[in-house]
Amino acid sequence: MTCADGAVRCVFPILASYVADYPEQCLVTCSKSTTCLKCKCKANDLGEKRPAQDRDPTWTLGVIGEAKASASSADAYFKACMAEEVSGGVPNPFWKDLPYTDIHMSMTPDVLHQLYQGVFKYILDWTSTAFNKEELDACVRSLPPAFGVRHFKNGISGLSQVTGSKRKDMARILLACLAGKLAKPVLLTTRSILDFIYLAQYPSHTDTTLKYMKDALDNYLKHRDIFIQLGLRDDFNIPKFHSLLHYVVSIQRFGTTDNYTTEMFERFHIDLAKEGWRTSNHRDERPQMILWLTCREKVAMFTDYLDYMASLPPVQSTAEENAGNSKIQITKNPSKAGQDLCKIEETHYTTGFSRSLKEYLDSFIAGRSLHENVSRHPLPFNRLEVYHSFRFDRGELGHTEAVPSSRGNKEVVHARPKKGKQVARFDTVVVYVDDTVGESTGLQGESSSSITLYGRF
Ligand SMILES: [Zn+2]
Numbered sequence: 001m002t003c004a005d006g007a008v009r010c011v012f013p014i015l016a017s018y019v020a021d022y023p024e025q026c027l028v029t030c031s032k033s034t035t036c037l038k039c040k041c042k043a044n045d046l047g048e049k050r051p052a053q054d055r056d057p058t059w060t061l062g063v064i065g066e067a068k069a070s071a072s073s074a075d076a077y078f079k080a081c082m083a084e085e086v087s088g089g090v091p092n093p094f095w096k097d098l099p100y101t102d103i104h105m106s107m108t109p110d111v112l113h114q115l116y117q118g119v120f121k122y123i124l125d126w127t128s129t130a131f132n133k134e135e136l137d138a139c140v141r142s143l144p145p146a147f148g149v150r151h152f153k154n155g156i157s158g159l160s161q162v163t164g165s166k167r168k169d170m171a172r173i174l175l176a177c178l179a180g181k182l183a184k185p186v187l188l189t190t191r192s193i194l195d196f197i198y199l200a201q202y203p204s205h206t207d208t209t210l211k212y213m214k215d216a217l218d219n220y221l222k223h224r225d226i227f228i229q230l231g232l233r234d235d236f237n238i239p240k241f242h243s244l245l246h247y248v249v250s251i252q253r254f255g256t257t258d259n260y261t262t263e264m265f266e267r268f269h270i271d272l273a274k275e276g277w278r279t280s281n282h283r284d285e286r287p288q289m290i291l292w293l294t295c296r297e298k299v300a301m302f303t304d305y306l307d308y309m310a311s312l313p314p315v316q317s318t319a320e321e322n323a324g325n326s327k328i329q330i331t332k333n334p335s336k337a338g339q340d341l342c343k344i345e346e347t348h349y350t351t352g353f354s355r356s357l358k359e360y361l362d363s364f365i366a367g368r369s370l371h372e373n374v375s376r377h378p379l380p381f382n383r384l385e386v387y388h389s390f391r392f393d394r395g396e397l398g399h400t401e402a403v404p405s406s407r408g409n410k411e412v413v414h415a416r417p418k419k420g421k422q423v424a425r426f427d428t429v430v431v432y433v434d435d436t437v438g439e440s441t442g443l444q445g446e447s448s449s450s451i452t453l454y455g456r457f
Helices: 022-029 057-070 074-083 111-131 133-141 164-178 184-199 207-223 239-254 262-279 285-311 319-323 341-347 353-362
Strands: 336-340 383-386 389-393 410-416 429-432 451-454
Touching: 057 074, 111 133, 111 164, 111 184, 111 239, 111 262, 133 164, 164 184, 184 207, 207 239, 262 285, 336 341, 341 353, 341 383
Parallel strands: none
Antiparallel strands: 336 383, 389 410, 429 451
């Protein structure tokens, strides 16, 4: 392998983790489909509340070996394997002689397919049946459009071919639509599953946050029988639900789930494969695609470098110059020019805006503390330019994407007063003033000084 320092070294890699979807996981680990590939839980016992004994690669190879030795026909061989919940389809698995490899342990959790397209899909199906699909759709349709929430104008029950990102948007609104309309155990189960899904995606974990995951799972296990009582399920023998039992251990062993999410690779499939293919002439395409990608990578790296250089503060910077580097973008011209302050307070429902603005401006005067003698100093102006929206960079996937995405990573926040038939829209934004906070669960336990909530942006 060519290493980072340019030297070529002989490398002996150890297979530690394997990222794949469920059918491939079963194929690779020689596990029977519909069973658990990490433990010896039988297909009919997947509803158990605790995992069974771990599968061991030596044991798996042993089962295949014994079946081979004793079976007189291919049929008998497969039957002997299946009796032990092992698939005999691959008699000589590639990992057989790999040192230090435990193929069952190496299979990583899959947030996209297991949690969103699996567990959440079931929960949505059960709860919407228990509630009433038409009524749930009506609820979803009537939600006001807001920042960070997708507005499903036709409801959600009629959607087919639902993508991962749409499922995530559904997960954000489901509980709010069901609250107060279904029995408490149904809501508790739904909430526990949603808690688990969000906790499983934390970018860092401690023993405390892993304990939250265990608690959420225990809560779900405690209340889930309500779905059987309601006649929506006969049992919980579903591999994706069973896989939840192995999440905490996997995170302890391999780190947080963003290290091995399939989402990133599926996303790259668009940039690295589909777009590359389209730019080629579809003949002997691989070298063309690689050349195209290499070129794009170099451009992306150089753009990153230029952005980095531009982000460095000048030697003698002023507040105005720094504002040019802000990640918040507004349009060149205001949505409403020269608006009267009283009018702004009225149309934006922001009573006390003038006073808050005065306090804010006063805070720049040295030696004067906030709220001190504010009212004695009138504002030197009574009109303002008003912008009805701004864009900002979420920067969630890191600012150094290998290939710049065509869609970008921008979000828009609206503060739009009522206009004719169009209803007013005021998004809520939570601003972390201090970078060191925000690792807690949600907003619980944060002090008011570290977070400022701007209700009417
Ligand atoms: Zn298991």
